[in-house]
Amino acid sequence: MTLTEMIETFKKELNPSKIMDSLEKTASFYDESENDSKASGSWEELQNQERSSAAGFFHSSERSRLTSDEREPLIKLTDVWKIYQMGEVEFAALKGIDLEIYEGEFLVILGPSGSGKSTLMNLLGCLDIPSEGTVYLDSNDISELEESELARIRGQMIGFIFQSFNLIPTLSTEENVLLPLEFQEEDAHLARKKAEYLLDIVGLSNKKTNLPSQLSGGQKQRVAIARSLAVNPPIILADEPTGNLDSKTGDYILEFLDGLHEKEGKTIIIVTHDLDLVKYATRVVYIRDGEIEKIEIRTKKEPSTINESDMN
Numbered sequence: 001m002t003l004t005e006m007i008e009t010f011k012k013e014l015n016p017s018k019i020m021d022s023l024e025k026t027a028s029f030y031d032e033s034e035n036d037s038k039a040s041g042s043w044e045e046l047q048n049q050e051r052s053s054a055a056g057f058f059h060s061s062e063r064s065r066l067t068s069d070e071r072e073p074l075i076k077l078t079d080v081w082k083i084y085q086m087g088e089v090e091f092a093a094l095k096g097i098d099l100e101i102y103e104g105e106f107l108v109i110l111g112p113s114g115s116g117k118s119t120l121m122n123l124l125g126c127l128d129i130p131s132e133g134t135v136y137l138d139s140n141d142i143s144e145l146e147e148s149e150l151a152r153i154r155g156q157m158i159g160f161i162f163q164s165f166n167l168i169p170t171l172s173t174e175e176n177v178l179l180p181l182e183f184q185e186e187d188a189h190l191a192r193k194k195a196e197y198l199l200d201i202v203g204l205s206n207k208k209t210n211l212p213s214q215l216s217g218g219q220k221q222r223v224a225i226a227r228s229l230a231v232n233p234p235i236i237l238a239d240e241p242t243g244n245l246d247s248k249t250g251d252y253i254l255e256f257l258d259g260l261h262e263k264e265g266k267t268i269i270i271v272t273h274d275l276d277l278v279k280y281a282t283r284v285v286y287i288r289d290g291e292i293e294k295i296e297i298r299t300k301k302e303p304s305t306i307n308e309s310d311m312n
């Protein structure tokens with residue numbers, strides 16, 4: 001293959017229009033699976049299980065039929081403080097955060113280094129509990145849930161994508177995608193079928209037996225996206241998802257997340273210090289020194305009032 005052919009192949013691989021085809025494929029997969037299981041019963045069981053937990057499904061969730069006045073936020077933070085104790089010294093990383101996140105938002109949380117973004121991400125993802133204040137996930141006060149119950153609801157509601165990918169190094173690509181499905185005690189055959197489709201959607205069906213160490217950074221992040229979608233959660237929470245990627249691969253990942261928002265109505269929350277991501281947002285929350293300094297409700301692609309000087 002000549003260099004020009006290689007570049008053309010690479011460009012084709014990163015063609016955002018392919019993402020849209022892929023997403024349509026995803027939607028039809030979930031439709032087909034639904035029909036399949038009506039015959040076998042197993043999918044219906046799964047759906048009932050998911051409905052009862054209000055996790056929703058790829059489309060036509062109960063929630064989206066409600067008007068905005070009737071909707072409860074998916075995640076709600078009320079006067080949330082996070083105080084780190086370092087010996088005798090206390091440090092308040094978050095100071096009285098109030099934030100409600102609704103279905104269908106593309107929320108970008110921006111702030112300079114040390115402003116409290118990762119701390120906030122851990123609380124939004126219910127991976128940590130606040131020092132003071134309340135975090136609600138799907139109307140549940142997380143501090144009142146048993147750890148196992150919280151893990152179950154969190155697993156159904158939120159798909160996580162991290163800057164460092166967080167793949168299990170000893171598991172193959174397919175096994176990494178299967179992991180969240182195992183926690184849901186899903187039928188093994190159906191789980192494998194889903195993992196195959198999800199790897200196909202992110203363009204990695206030929207890498208399913210590879211270990212993460214045998215993948216490029218962009219491929220690892222695509223596996224992480226496939227894994228985050230495995231249980232079809234309504235929320236995708238991403239911490240600097242393009243931080244370890246070159247700009248072209250990063251754009252591909254963002255276009256994919258944008259497609260999930262536009263086509264599948266997923267609620268996307270991205271925590272970042274990269275101003276470029278603002279163009280995808282329907283709302284930008286700007287934090288500084290542990291406080292929300294500015295909230296911008298916007299139309300995608302519209303210029304933002306937040307600029308480089310805010311990021312220092």
Ligand SMILES: Nc1ncnc2c1ncn2[C@@H]1O[C@H](COP(=O)(O)OP(=O)(O)OP(=O)(O)O)[C@@H](O)[C@H]1O
Pocket residue numbers: 084085086091092093111112113114115116117118119120273
């Ligand atoms: N475990 C901890 N113990 C003490 N202080 C901490 C701890 N974790 C974070 N901090 C402090 O809390 C503040 C917010 O940290 P956080 O990691 O949330 O910031 P950030 O906005 O994500 O930064 P960056 O963009 O550099 O990753 C920082 O001043 C940090 O030093």
